[in-house]
Amino acid sequence: MDAERDIQNIALTGFMGCGKTAVGRVVARVSGFEFLDTDLFIEEHVGMSIPRIFEEHGEETFRRYEREVVTRLAERSETVIATGGGLLVDHANMDTMKQYAMVFCLWASPDSIWRRVKDQSHRPLLQTENPRQRIIDLMKERKPAYGRADMLVNTEYRSAKDVAQLILSQYRGAIGARA
Numbered sequence: 001m002d003a004e005r006d007i008q009n010i011a012l013t014g015f016m017g018c019g020k021t022a023v024g025r026v027v028a029r030v031s032g033f034e035f036l037d038t039d040l041f042i043e044e045h046v047g048m049s050i051p052r053i054f055e056e057h058g059e060e061t062f063r064r065y066e067r068e069v070v071t072r073l074a075e076r077s078e079t080v081i082a083t084g085g086g087l088l089v090d091h092a093n094m095d096t097m098k099q100y101a102m103v104f105c106l107w108a109s110p111d112s113i114w115r116r117v118k119d120q121s122h123r124p125l126l127q128t129e130n131p132r133q134r135i136i137d138l139m140k141e142r143k144p145a146y147g148r149a150d151m152l153v154n155t156e157y158r159s160a161k162d163v164a165q166l167i168l169s170q171y172r173g174a175i176g177a178r179a
C-alpha cells in the first residue's frame, strides 16, 4: 500500500450492470459504513436524471460532474462508494480516489452484463442500435483503466453477499496491514 494513501473508504467500480450497487449496499450493511452511489449523488445535486443530463448537456458535462464528485468525496470516511461505470476510467479520477479509498473493480463477462442490462433503459451509452456489441467494445476499451484498481473481483457465479464478504475481508486485511 502506498505510504501517502489515507484509505478510509471502499470504492466499487466496474462496467455497467456488474452489480456495484447491489454489492455496495451489502458491504455497507455488514460494515456499518454509509452507502453512496455517485450517479445518485450527481442526480440529486444537479436535479436531473442521468439520461436527461446526457440528453440536455451531453456526456462531457456529465464527466465534469463526475470529476467534481471525486474531489468532493475526499473528505469522506467509512463510506462505500459505488461509482458510475465510467468514472474511474479517467486516470486522474482513479489516482485521486485511490488516495482516500481502496478501489475494487467488479467483473462480469459481456454476456452476463448483457443479460442484466438488456431490459433496462436508463443507460444512455447503451441506447444504440447494437448495445450488445457496444458492451463488448466499451469493455475492451476500458480494460486497462479497470486494471488500475487495487483488486479485480470476479462476480460470476457468486452472490452479492459472497462478493461483499470477499471485499470486506480484503479491505480489513489491507487496512490492518497498513496500521
Ligand code: S3P
Pocket: 014, 015, 016, 017, 020, 039, 050, 083, 084, 085, 086, 087, 122, 123, 124, 125
Ligand atoms: C456509465 C455508467 C452508468 C452512468 C452513466 C455512464 C458509464 O452507471 O454513470 O450512464 O460510462 O459506464 P452504472 O455503471 O451504475 O450503470
